[in-house]
Amino acid sequence: INHLFTTNELKVEEIQQILADAMKFSEGMVWKPEGQMFSANLFFENSTRTKCSFEVAERRLGLSVIPFEVQTSSVQKGETLYDTVKTLEAIGVNTLVIRHGQDRYFDELVGRVNIPIINGGDGCGHHPTQSLLDLLTIYQEFGRFAGLKIAIIGDIRHSRVARSNADALTRLGAEVVFSGPEEWFDQHSLSSQKFKPIDEAVLQADVVMLLRVQHERHQKKGSFTAADYHRQFGLTLDREKQMMSHAIIMHPAPVNRNVEIADSLVECKRSRIFKQMENGVYVRMAVLKRSLESIQGGYTNENSYSE
C-alpha cells in the first residue's frame, strides 16, 4: 500500500513521478479509479488549503467524499484515532487523508490499516503534500532543482513545511539555507543545515520561502511584536528590492501580512503564493492516484485532456 507520511520515504524517482503526474493533471489529464471509490478527510487540526484542495482533487478524480468532521464525530465520545480509522476502513472507505496535532500520529497505524493514508500534516513533523506542491512550483519556474539556492526563513522549529522541504530539496540537488530568530531554530533536526542572516539569505536566493509564525504552537508568548518581527526577520519592501531579478517568493500560507511578508508583496509579480495553492490540487490528485493505484487499477485516457 502506498501511504504517504513524509517526503523522506519517497525516493527521488517517486518524487519525480508525482511531479510529472501533477504537471499532466495541470494540463488536463484525466485519470479515474476503477469502480466507485470512497475517501474521507480527517482534520483534527484546522485547515483551509489542504482540506479544501484534497476535496477538490478527490472530486476531480471521481471519488465519493464521505463528510467527516471531528467536532460531530464519535471522537467527541473518546473514540481513538486508531478506532476511527479502523471504523472508516470497515465501512468501505478506500483512502484517508489525516491531519493531526500529534507528531508522527501515523506510527500507530502502520501495518494495522489496509487502506492508504495520506498525511495532511502531523504536529511539528511533516507536511509532504505541501512540500510536493512547493517542489512543483519551483520546478515550473526553473525547470530544475540542481544548483538552486532556497532560503527558508522564519519559525523553523515549529514548521513541518521546513522539515519536509529541506529533506526533499537537498536530495534533489538544491542548496537550502535557513534564516530567522535563533530561538526558533531546531538544532536537532536541522543541525547540518546552514543558517544565514536574513539580508544575506535574501540577496543570494533563487527562492525566498517564508514560514508562518505559528503562534498556536508556541509555549510562551514570543519576544517579538509583529512590527519587530517584520523589521528583523520579515520580507520587507527594502529586502524585496535586494532580491535577484529572477528570484521568486513563496509562503505555504496562511500568511500573517506585515509580519512574515509586507502586505503588498503577497500578490506582487514575484509572488507564487497563490500559484502554490493552485498546484496543491494537481499534486494531491497525483498523490491520490499513486495511493489508489497501489490498491486497485485505474485508467488514464491520455487523449482525454480538457484543452
Ligand code: CP
Ligand atoms: N498551507 C497549509 O497547510 O494551509 P492550511 O493549514 O490552510 O491547510
